[in-house]
Amino acid sequence: MKLSKKRVRHTKGMDITPMIDIVFLLLIFFITVSQVSETNREKLELPELKGAQDQKKTSLVVNINKAGEIIVAGNQLQLADVAFLVGKELETNGGDPGLVTVVVRIDHNATCQVPNALVKQLAGQGISKVRLAVQVPN
Template sequence: MRLSKKRVQHTKGMDITPMIDIVFLLLIFFITVSQVSETNREKLDLPELKGAEDQKKTSLVLNVRQNGQIVVAGNELEVADVAFLVGKELEANGGDPGLVTVVVRIDQRATCEVPNALVKQLASQGISKVRLAVQVPK
């Protein structure tokens, strides 16, 4: 005697596994990109000055520490090395210095010798878009 029949229910649905894979890949991508952008911005004590909080696209971010060391993407460089990096950026932009924008972030306790040397080097390479980063007071 059979008391119950086993019923197999076939539900029609969508397999969301590929969508979950894509979401995880996008998440990994954005985490990686945000970490790279934070690497370019060294922790410095910037001078406070009223200014704009714009985040325009920059080609190169140069950090000058209190002791005068130049740091680019976590690597300590000399002014001649910066000239080489700027030359590579110029080549990447077709040799047009108007397309290269450089942000110089200077610790407020640093002397002006290294930043002046950087700006002179950039000017000798034709870079006219040099921005100095400041801390906007709250």
């Protein structure tokens, strides 16, 4: 007759599966956000300016290419559509135009007609913070 007892080990371990899931979700989130922020920037040849500052947080990025087409977030829009987008930004900021900042990126080969009309439209909506994007020379 065998009188040995089986020893059962009761150790409490930490389950790290939820933590790994959260890390992967955060990784996917940051990769997606970085790619979305790059879609707002069309490939344009910007004018160069020494001593320019890096771009700060903006509400809306408007691109104007060489042909004078207005492109926002990869979509070609008319001036009235941009006014509608700015109106939506104003609504989300409580109607305060001081909180809305628009960055206008203009190809250096473009004419001034479309940017001037855009700035007039923005001024008519009360937007005073309009920044013109430039490229810092190396």
